[in-house]
Amino acid sequence: MEKLMNWFSEKLAPPLVKVTQLRMIAAILTGFLKVMPFLLVGAMFQIVADLAQTLTPKSTIPWAVMTNLTFGLLGLVLAYTIGAAMADRHKVNPLPVGLLSMTVFLILTKPDFSNGGFLVSNFSLLGATGLFVAIVAALFTGEVMGQFMKRGWTIGGKGLPDFVAEWFAPLVPGVIVVLVAWLVAYIANVNLHTILAVLIAPVLKATDSYIGFLLICLLLTAVFTIGINGAVFFGVLFPLWMAAVGENAGLMAQGLAPVHINTIQTLIGWVVIGGTGAPLALCLLMMFSKSKTIKALSRAAIAPTLMNISEPLVFGLPIAFNPILAIPFIINGGLLNPTLVWLAMHFDLVTKPFNPAVIPWLPVGITGFIFNQDWRGIVLVIIEIILNGLIWYPFLKAYEKIMIAREQAEAA
16 A cells, blocks of 8 residues: 555656646636635525525515526636636736636627627526636636737837836737637637537536546545645536536526536535545544544544544544555545445435535535435435444554554653
8 A cells, every 4th residue: 555655646646736737727726716705605595596496486586586697607707717817827917817808708608789789698608508618718818818918019118107008918919819709709600619518518427427426536535645635636627517516506497307416516515524535434433542642633623524624634643644544545535435425316316416506614414405405415424424434443443553552652
């Protein structure tokens, strides 16, 4: 196991991490993180709308309006945040880049202005359905404008006040990106939404499969055993996750069953019970340990672990770079829990998540219920905790012997 961990940390992890640090990948992750407060507001109204529909099904109050005009505008808002993040990476003014990224995105949705002055557009394209077009629009706009503004290929003049110079700096690259988007959408009549949907569909299908879901969970868990937080890969994974939960939300709004398993909500609600590696059961077992060190750590770690924060155990026990505890860490978080969750959702024993909220730091069990409003999800969490404990127990006892011997040697 130690040789495997060394190979993983020295050979496999570095190139993977290097990819996630590329400018565009990093900008995508930053853009998603910046948009989270916006999504949380929409998610709260989603919960209200769902409860209202359940309690008063004949009510005509338009609760869905608030969800539609928050989460329903995910693509539009994301175009801004990713474009601004690209500008930050280029060290140029993010405001015009973000705003023009939104313009390019809107042009690529190809709205119609011929209906008596009314703007006619497919509203769903402004939300999760248009997410990948928003990413392309923001990356294209951010890269072109960033290169032009960074290299000084702009209109300006000596002696102009700084605020005036800032007005003209985005002019040339701004005209170029808007013109290109117009040529693509209106002159070449290219439907980028359809093209990207066709290209992404097999990827979503592959990641929704058992093997795809398992590999993602295994990767995110395994890298933590060498001290690398799996969040470094979110720049690649977040677009897939949010597109999937967005489609689930859309299906639920139509009265249809959600179809996607591989979402960030699935991981938060049912896979990472206590944090990456599912260490909640471990922390509970540690409270009865004969080792003073282990027992003391359990008391300090129980509150964050209940909130799905595993770092106190990963680096305090430690689990990272510890072959004895890394084995059950990977088995529970990377194999057992993903398998149980995938089977339960694939066979509709537990409803797939449809609430787009990303709320990782609420008590275990509550988060999952917010995501799918299905009490069976809570039962699944309880079953997982019991099975996780059975896996953790022999490894904890083996490590406990080492810690007791160490404590006795220090006391002697």
